[in-house]
Amino acid sequence: RSIGPHAVSADDPLPSWNDTDTKTSITSFVQRVTDPDSTDFVEPALRIATFDNDGTLWSEQPFYFQLAFAFDRVKAMAPKHPDWKHTQPFQAVLEGDMKTVMAGGKESLLKIMATTHAGMTSAEFEALAYDWIQTAKHPKTGRLYKDMVYQPMLELLTYLRSNGFKTFIVSGGGIDFMRPWTMETYGIPPEQVVGSSIKTKYQLRDGKPAILRMSDIDFIDDKEGKPIGIHSHIGRRPIFAAGNSDGDWQMLQYATMDHSPSFGLIVHHTDADREWAYDRQSAIGKLDKALDDAPKQGWTVVDMKHDWKQIYPK
Amino acid sequence: RSIGPHAVSADDPLPSWNDTDTKTSITSFVQRVTDPDSTDFVEPALRIATFDNDGTLWSEQPFYFQLAFAFDRVKAMAPKHPDWKHTQPFQAVLEGDMKTVMAGGKESLLKIMATTHAGMTSAEFEALAYDWIQTAKHPKTGRLYKDMVYQPMLELLTYLRSNGFKTFIVSGGGIDFMRPWTMETYGIPPEQVVGSSIKTKYQLRDGKPAILRMSDIDFIDDKEGKPIGIHSHIGRRPIFAAGNSDGDWQMLQYATMDHSPSFGLIVHHTDADREWAYDRQSAIGKLDKALDDAPKQGWTVVDMKHDWKQIYPK
Ligand SMILES: [Ca+2]
Ligand SMILES: [Ca+2]
Numbered sequence: 001r002s003i004g005p006h007a008v009s010a011d012d013p014l015p016s017w018n019d020t021d022t023k024t025s026i027t028s029f030v031q032r033v034t035d036p037d038s039t040d041f042v043e044p045a046l047r048i049a050t051f052d053n054d055g056t057l058w059s060e061q062p063f064y065f066q067l068a069f070a071f072d073r074v075k076a077m078a079p080k081h082p083d084w085k086h087t088q089p090f091q092a093v094l095e096g097d098m099k100t101v102m103a104g105g106k107e108s109l110l111k112i113m114a115t116t117h118a119g120m121t122s123a124e125f126e127a128l129a130y131d132w133i134q135t136a137k138h139p140k141t142g143r144l145y146k147d148m149v150y151q152p153m154l155e156l157l158t159y160l161r162s163n164g165f166k167t168f169i170v171s172g173g174g175i176d177f178m179r180p181w182t183m184e185t186y187g188i189p190p191e192q193v194v195g196s197s198i199k200t201k202y203q204l205r206d207g208k209p210a211i212l213r214m215s216d217i218d219f220i221d222d223k224e225g226k227p228i229g230i231h232s233h234i235g236r237r238p239i240f241a242a243g244n245s246d247g248d249w250q251m252l253q254y255a256t257m258d259h260s261p262s263f264g265l266i267v268h269h270t271d272a273d274r275e276w277a278y279d280r281q282s283a284i285g286k287l288d289k290a291l292d293d294a295p296k297q298g299w300t301v302v303d304m305k306h307d308w309k310q311i312y313p314k
Numbered sequence: 315r316s317i318g319p320h321a322v323s324a325d326d327p328l329p330s331w332n333d334t335d336t337k338t339s340i341t342s343f344v345q346r347v348t349d350p351d352s353t354d355f356v357e358p359a360l361r362i363a364t365f366d367n368d369g370t371l372w373s374e375q376p377f378y379f380q381l382a383f384a385f386d387r388v389k390a391m392a393p394k395h396p397d398w399k400h401t402q403p404f405q406a407v408l409e410g411d412m413k414t415v416m417a418g419g420k421e422s423l424l425k426i427m428a429t430t431h432a433g434m435t436s437a438e439f440e441a442l443a444y445d446w447i448q449t450a451k452h453p454k455t456g457r458l459y460k461d462m463v464y465q466p467m468l469e470l471l472t473y474l475r476s477n478g479f480k481t482f483i484v485s486g487g488g489i490d491f492m493r494p495w496t497m498e499t500y501g502i503p504p505e506q507v508v509g510s511s512i513k514t515k516y517q518l519r520d521g522k523p524a525i526l527r528m529s530d531i532d533f534i535d536d537k538e539g540k541p542i543g544i545h546s547h548i549g550r551r552p553i554f555a556a557g558n559s560d561g562d563w564q565m566l567q568y569a570t571m572d573h574s575p576s577f578g579l580i581v582h583h584t585d586a587d588r589e590w591a592y593d594r595q596s597a598i599g600k601l602d603k604a605l606d607d608a609p610k611q612g613w614t615v616v617d618m619k620h621d622w623k624q625i626y627p628k
Contacts, residue, residue, distance in 0.1 A: 045503060122545060166505070179549045189359060190549030191480070192505075202541040202564055208572040209564075211545045227516040231436060231525045233547060235493045235504030250516055250523075258522040 013159040015309075016152040022307040025300045026156065029263045033239065034163050040261040042239055044164035049240035050194075050230060050251060051157070053171035053178060055285040056244045056267050057186060058149040059138075061276040063102075063284060065145045066173050067109070069132050071101075073116035090115075118198060118215040121205075122176060125213055130180035143312065146185050151313045153242075153267075157186055160240065168238075170194045170230055172222035172247055176213075194233045196221045226251035239263065249290040256297060264299030266290060271305040327473040329623075330466040336621040339614045340470065343577045347553065348477050354575040356553055358478035363554035364508075364544060364565060365471070367485035367492060369599040370558045370581050371500060372463040373452075375590040377416075377598060379459045380487050381423070383446050385415075387430035404429075432512060432529040435519075436490060439527055444494035457626065460499050465627045467556075467581075471500055474554065482552075484508045484544055486536035486561055490527075508547045510535045540565035553577065563604040570611060578613035580604060585619040 017023040032040040033047065054060040074084070074093045084090035089108035092100035101108060117125065133146050141148060157167050169178060169188055175195030182188045199214040221229040227250050230238065241248070241255035242265040256262040268287065269278050279287040294301050304311070331337040346354040347361065368374040388398070388407045398404035403422035406414035415422060431439065447460050455462060471481050483492060483502055489509030496502045513528040535543040541564050544552065555562070555569035556579040570576040582601065583592050593601040608615050618625070 045497070048505075175546075175549070183359070191362075191547065193549065197546065200542055200545060202538040202568070204567065204571070209541060209551075209568045211541060224516040227523060227525060228514055231514060232489075232511065233505065235489070235507065237523075253518065254516070254523040257518070 013162070014152065014155050016155055018307055018309050020307050022300055022302055026159075026263070026265070029240075029261070030159065030163050033261055042261065046236065046239060047160075047163070047165040048168065048234060048236055048238040049160050049165045050168045050170040050226075050234075050238040050242070050255065051153070052243040052245075052248045052251070053169050053173055053195075054244075055269065056150075056242055056248070057153050057157075057169070058145070059275060060285050061278070062140075063098075064173065065138075065148075066177050067112075068136065068138075068145070069129065069177065070112050070116045072132060072136060073128065074112060077116070114215040117174065117177075118213045120213055122200065122211040122213060125176055126180045129177050133181045133185075146181065148312055149185060150267075150308070151310050152308045154186065154313065156242075157188070161187065165240065166192065168192045168194060168230075168234060170221065170226055170241075170251060172196055172220065172225075174198075175221070194221055194229045196225075222247045224250050227254040230254065241265070242267065243290070244269065245285040245287045246289050247285075249293065252290060252293075252297070252299060256299065264294075264297060266294055266299055266301045268301050268303055270303050271308075271311065273305075274311045275304060277305075327476070328466065328469050330469055332621055332623050334621050336614055336616055340473075340577070340579070343554075343575070344473065344477050347575055356575065360550065360553060361474075361477070361479040362482065362548060362550055362552040363474050363479045364482045364484040364540075364548075364552040364556070364569065365467070366557040366559075366562050366565070367483050367487055367509075368558075369583065370464075370556055370562075371467050371471075371483070372459070373589060374599050375592070376454075377412075378487065379452075379462075380491050381426075382450065382452075382459070383443065383491065384426050384430045386446060386450060387442065388426060391430070428529040431488065431491075432527045434527055436514065436525040436527060439490055440494045443491050447495045447499075460495065462626055463499060464581075464622070465624050466622045468500065468627065470556075471502070475501065479554065480506065482506045482508060482544075482548060484535065484540055484555075484565060486510055486534065486539075488512075489535070508535055508543045510539075536561045538564050541568040544568065555579070556581065557604070558583065559599040559601045560603050561599075563607065566604060566607075566611070566613060570613065578608075578611060580608055580613055580615045582615050582617055584617050585622075585625065587619075588625045589618060591619075 014023055032038045033042040035041055051057055054064050071093050074090055078084050078094055089101050089104045089112060136145050138145055138148055161167055167188055169182060173195050175193055175197050178195055179190040179193050182193050197218040199216045199218045201212040201214055203210050203212055237259055238255040239262045241251050243251060244267040252264040256264045269276055328337055346352045347356040349355055365371055368378050385407050388404055392398050392408055403415050403418045403426060450459050452459055452462055475481055481502055483496060487509050489507055489511050492509055493504040493507050496507050511532040513530040513532045515526040515528055517524050517526055551573055552569040553576045555565050557565055558581040566578040570578045583590055
């Protein structure tokens, strides 16, 4: 089975979507903007679609998968850091004591991220991220993390591309963490991935050019950062944007408000049996203001439980 | 006449290049990396080509064309700033006294840039840049600035794209200054333009999303900044890079050192009759260290006078 770019069935480009209004709203939008006779026709060059990643293209519970990568890195690096056995937050990570890790709050997580994501070249980091994504499994589902992508969203990406859209990821996650595997997983090349970043430095090392990863944060691609990141990397407003949390609120505004034709999509996690159910109260992927705003702005809210025939690829 | 994406002649994809070793080195590289039977074959997805803009794709004398845009903006804004008549560096700009403007050095130029490039939305700025490029003419040649692009380089861009390359601009110039017109002029869409940037802010204004241009510098895409900008925007190393000054030295290293097959190209301004002749001593487009390094690194140096049949489009 391939979960890369899919062939789109001529009969039904979105076979994992139930035949609900949600699906119709998507296909009718795509038909309008691609029909040269429609007043809503949009030139192919302007068919920019941006997708949040965590919770929109793949799962994000019980915590962002990039954090699982960071924890696995702590474990792999531990033999060279014997002091971590009795230094928080590393001790808690090594003991699998997530409660203590999370209790340390933002400061603990930043320490873990700086330790595991910096102090190496970008090529070295990319290899670590790529290797991890090939083998790491989610503790609850037992699936590879990369197989916890949403089949309906893979179909949507392919459907949009086959209709002349250029698809981008615009995620709060680390840009360099995602880029090594987004092409294989989503059919999205590195140059179409926008994300958070740390500062880097260019250096010649023994005659070899290297990008060094520093521990300072450069850019947070979340909330107001998403329109900024889109402007910086893409340079035009999307006509299609998909997200799942208040972190995507501004991106959805930027794509759709005073910008017609356009389409806003919110993935609402309503399926506790097949995935997770959460929204307004969730620590991860909190969806509150954007959900209130959706009817006013005409954004389409995907009810995972009712709109999706299938969650993950078979 | 169109100076956008050109049709490539089957006989000769680079008709404005003389039949010299320079031309052969380019075509032989492209043949090798696109021939599936060659050991130098490169997958299309990895055929990334990056081009400096000023002095590489269009002229840059007697000063960067973006500066001419800034001076024209000062003139256009002057009626609302009566004090500029006796405030430097604006007074000198208004009086066309370039000597005094330049004598003010970096500080003066930064003041002019901040005044003319910030304090508006990105959409407003893009419209100003687009309008300017349609009509502004170079004082010496009388040509539109956008017609002072190099015909041989336009052919090279088209030739590379027709061989599966994705072409990017990586320029010290302002990313938002270039993006409005690079598609029409070079066939390069906004999302494939990397450049220097100022800080921006996202805001809803009367229910309309806007990116506000602040006056602080965000990123300088020059020298060490070029590999950083490439890493940030593209996420992979180019296999082809073209520049014309020491500002491109690190980009050329990044594309070619310890990275084979790859191609480095330097445009050497040697034609005082048809364009300008300058290199090691020039205030604009200084080419010194990269020129010394070229033979060691195997970079191809274009001798404009001898290698180019024609400079500008007819
Ligand atoms: Ca999300
Ligand atoms: Ca240059």
